[in-house]
Every structure is written in structure tokens, then in C-alpha cells.
Amino acid sequence: MFRPFPLFIGLRYVRARRRTRFISVVSAVALLGLALGVTALLVVLSVMNGFDRELRTRILSMVPHVLVHAAHPLQDWEPLATALEQDPAVLGAAPFIGGTAMLSTPGVVRGVELTGIRPERDARVSPIGRYMVQGDLAQLRPGAFGVVIGNLLARSLGVQPGDHVTLMLPELSVTPAGAYPRMRRFRVVGIFAVGAQVDATTALIHLDDAARLYRTGGGVQGVRLALADPDLAPVVRERIAPLLAAGLVAEDWSVSQGSLFSAIRMEKRMVTLLLLVIVAVAAFNIVSILTMVVAEKRGAIAVLRTMGASPRQVMAIFTVQGSLIGLAGLGMGLAAGIPLAWHIGSVAGWIEQALGLRLFNPNVYFISYIPSQVRLADIVLIAGCGLALAVLATLYPALRASRIGPAEALRYE
Numbered sequence: 001m002f003r004p005f006p007l008f009i010g011l012r013y014v015r016a017r018r019r020t021r022f023i024s025v026v027s028a029v030a031l032l033g034l035a036l037g038v039t040a041l042l043v044v045l046s047v048m049n050g051f052d053r054e055l056r057t058r059i060l061s062m063v064p065h066v067l068v069h070a071a072h073p074l075q076d077w078e079p080l081a082t083a084l085e086q087d088p089a090v091l092g093a094a095p096f097i098g099g100t101a102m103l104s105t106p107g108v109v110r111g112v113e114l115t116g117i118r119p120e121r122d123a124r125v126s127p128i129g130r131y132m133v134q135g136d137l138a139q140l141r142p143g144a145f146g147v148v149i150g151n152l153l154a155r156s157l158g159v160q161p162g163d164h165v166t167l168m169l170p171e172l173s174v175t176p177a178g179a180y181p182r183m184r185r186f187r188v189v190g191i192f193a194v195g196a197q198v199d200a201t202t203a204l205i206h207l208d209d210a211a212r213l214y215r216t217g218g219g220v221q222g223v224r225l226a227l228a229d230p231d232l233a234p235v236v237r238e239r240i241a242p243l244l245a246a247g248l249v250a251e252d253w254s255v256s257q258g259s260l261f262s263a264i265r266m267e268k269r270m271v272t273l274l275l276l277v278i279v280a281v282a283a284f285n286i287v288s289i290l291t292m293v294v295a296e297k298r299g300a301i302a303v304l305r306t307m308g309a310s311p312r313q314v315m316a317i318f319t320v321q322g323s324l325i326g327l328a329g330l331g332m333g334l335a336a337g338i339p340l341a342w343h344i345g346s347v348a349g350w351i352e353q354a355l356g357l358r359l360f361n362p363n364v365y366f367i368s369y370i371p372s373q374v375r376l377a378d379i380v381l382i383a384g385c386g387l388a389l390a391v392l393a394t395l396y397p398a399l400r401a402s403r404i405g406p407a408e409a410l411r412y413e
Contacts, residue, residue: 027325030282037275042382045382046373058194064225065227066252074095074219074223080223089228092125094124096220096222097211098116102167102170103168115205116205117205132148134191152200161191276385286394314401314402330386345371
């Protein structure tokens with residue numbers, strides 16, 4: 001089978017034994033360094049993808065993907081919700097009344113995000129019913145003044161279902177006796193655990209109870225929308241804008257949560273750049289390897305030149321040799337990195353069990369395991385960058401080899 005001359009000689013040089021054992025040792029170290037750098041880069045990127053996915057799942061399941069609200073209470077919200085649900089990307093719409101408030105028990109006061117909901121409609125826009133660990137959302141009944149809170153909030157207040165808490169709004173009620181904060185006693189009817197910050201800051205009450213507290217006259221503050229694909233929220237917001245009457249404003253989750261995910265993306269880029277520097281250092285070890293190989297092969301290069309090989313062909317020979325070394329290191333790194341990235345959670349669990357320690361204390365972190373998500377785009381990026389760096393590393397020694405003259409080299413043989 002026909003093979004180009006530079007490729008044939010380059011393959012021979014890769015398989016050939018070295019006269020100097022030191023060159024073989026340096027080649028093995030460079031190969032191992034490149035493989036370790038690629039493995040580390042792939043594992044770290046996959047773990048960061050996993051954390052990004054977990055945050056998206058947990059946070060975006062609790063915040064409205066699109067929020068339609070008005071400056072004044074919206075009295076006739078049901079036709080609006082029905083019209084918005086006609087959009088093919090919208091899974092459901094539900095009314096809400098909410099704001100900041102404080103929950104207190106004797107000696108403890110905590111600030112919360114208070115939201116009034118209709119449990120039967122809220123199931124269309126929020127999966128919080130699946131995260132209930134005690135009680136049920138259905139126990140939120142109009143006029144019963146029940147409240148559902150997160151498990152971290154319940155722990156800090158020291159309450160369980162059946163206990164009572166005092167809810168205070170940052171608004172004053174003026175009476176003949178003076179002005180007092182608007183407050184009401186509520187009974188805890190349920191506790192949820194999402195595994196995110198909302199567990200420490202969220203309280204849910206029935207929509208009718210919230211209307212009485214906020215004195216909306218039976219109206220609501222707006223309508224929350226859930227989408228099949230949260231990433232389409234800006235598109236849906238623009239699409240529903242013509243359906244909104246004067247005074248209604250639509251916002252999507254990227255306004256309230258976008259800075260968090262932007263920070264995560266920026267952090268991932270910076271970590272990728274830092275680890276690519278490590279891969280680049282490992283790849284440029286090929287420079288030292290090929291420089292030593294060129295010095296060892298001066299006589300062979302002179303013979304090739306004498307037999308008619310052009311400087312470009314000599315340069316191609318060593319470019320092929322260095323690229324094959326880079327490909328071998330890249331292949332080893334990917335072969336080790338992909339399985340490790342897929343099973344990093346199990347590996348971390350085994351290390352925890354073997355050493356008797358906890359990498360993520362569940363009392364401190366919302367995620368007590370290491371999530372991972374291997375993406376094809378990351379594999380392609382790592383493979384492309386690694387190969388490009390390996391090829392670049394071959395250029396200097398290959399160019400040096402191409403400038404060796406046959407007479408000069410053979411003079412010292």
C-alpha cells in the first residue's frame with residue numbers, strides 16, 4: 001500500500017529504539033504529562049457541567065420562567081392565564097401574590113420571600129409538591145392561614161408541622177391606638193426540601209390568605225409561567241408581549257437569575273484556560289524530545305538529503321513524529337478521562353468510604369455528591385486544542401532538522 005515518504009519515515013522513527021535511553025525516558029514522561037493534563041481538563045469541565053446542570057434544575061424549578069405582573073392588583077387574571085397557556089412553549093400558568101416578609105418564633109426572626117399560591121394551579125408551574133418531606137400543599141386552604149416552609153427555614157425557626165409562627169409584613173396598619181406592623185399568626189402545615197437556597201428563604205401560603213394580608217381586593221399581583229425549555233424564556237417573553245394589556249410587564253428568569261449563571265460560565269472559561277496552559281506545557285515537552293531526536297538523527301538526515309529528500313520533506317518527517325506522540329498522549333488522556341468523568345461521583349464516594357471523610361458535608365452544602373456531565377463539545381474542544389498544541393510544538397525542531405546540510409552532518413560522522 002502506498003504511503004507518503006515523510007509519513008513512512010516518521011512512523012519508522014516513532015517505532016525505532018533510541019540509542020540514548022534518556023530520550024526514551026523523556027518521551028514517556030512527556031506522553032504521560034500530556035495524558036494527565038487532558039484527563040484533568042476533561043474531568044474538571046465535566047464536573048463544572050454537572051454543577052451547572054444541578055443549579056439549573058434546582059433553581060429554575062422554583063423560580064418562574066416568565067413572570068407577567070402589574071403595578072396594581074390584577075382582578076381578572078383567568079382569561080390572561082388561559083391566553084398565555086395557548087403558546088406552545090408554555091406548560092402552565094398560575095396566579096401569585098408575594099413579597100418580602102418576616103417569620104418569627106419566640107427569640108428567632110427570619111426574613112423570607114412570601115408567595116401566595118393556589119395549590120391546584122401551582123402544580124402546573126412548580127414541582128415543589130414533589131419535594132414535600134412533611135405535610136402536603138393541599139393543606140393550604142383559604143381562611144385556614146397555613147404556611148409551607150423550607151426545611152432549613154423550619155430548622156432555624158425550630159418548628160415542625162402543627163407549630164405556629166408569626167408572619168409580619170413590612171407594612172403598617174394604622175389604628176386609633178397607633179401604627180403597628182401588619183402581622184398574622186400562621187400554622188405550619190408542610191415542609192419541603194429542594195436542596196437549594198430556597199429551602200432557607202421561601203414560605204408559601206394560600207392565594208386568598210395572601211390577598212387578605214396584602215389587601216389586594218381579591219386581585220393578584222401577576223401570573224407565573226412554566227416553559228418546556230427554560231432557555232426559550234427570552235423568546236417566549238417577546239412572543240407574548242403583544243397579548244399583554246397596558247400596565248402589564250413580562251420578565252423572564254434571566255433577569256433575576258442570569259447573573260448567577262453568567263458567573264458560572266465565566267468561571268468555567270477561566271478554569272478551562274488555566275488547565276489548557278497545563279496541557280500546553282505538557283505538549284511543548286515535545287519540543288525537547290524532537291530536539292534531542294534531531295541531534296541523534298543528524299547522520300540519517302544527511303543521508304536522506306543526499307538521496308534527494310527536500311528540506312520540506314525532512315520537516316514533514318519530524319512534524320509527523322511529534323504529532324503522533326501528541327496524538328498518543330491525547331488518546332491516552334481521553335481514554336482515561338471519559339470513563340473517570342462519567343463515574344467521578346462513584347470514585348469520590350469510594351474515596352470518602354476508604355478514608356472515612358466527607359468531601360461535601362450535607363449540613364453545609366446543598367449538594368452532597370459530585371455531579372458530572374460529559375459533553376461532546378468539551379471532548380472536541382480538548383482534542384482539537386491538544387492536537388493543535390502538539391503540532392505547534394513540532395515546528396521549531398522540524399524546521400531545525402530541515403536546515404541540516406548533508407555535507408555538514410556527514411563531516412562529523
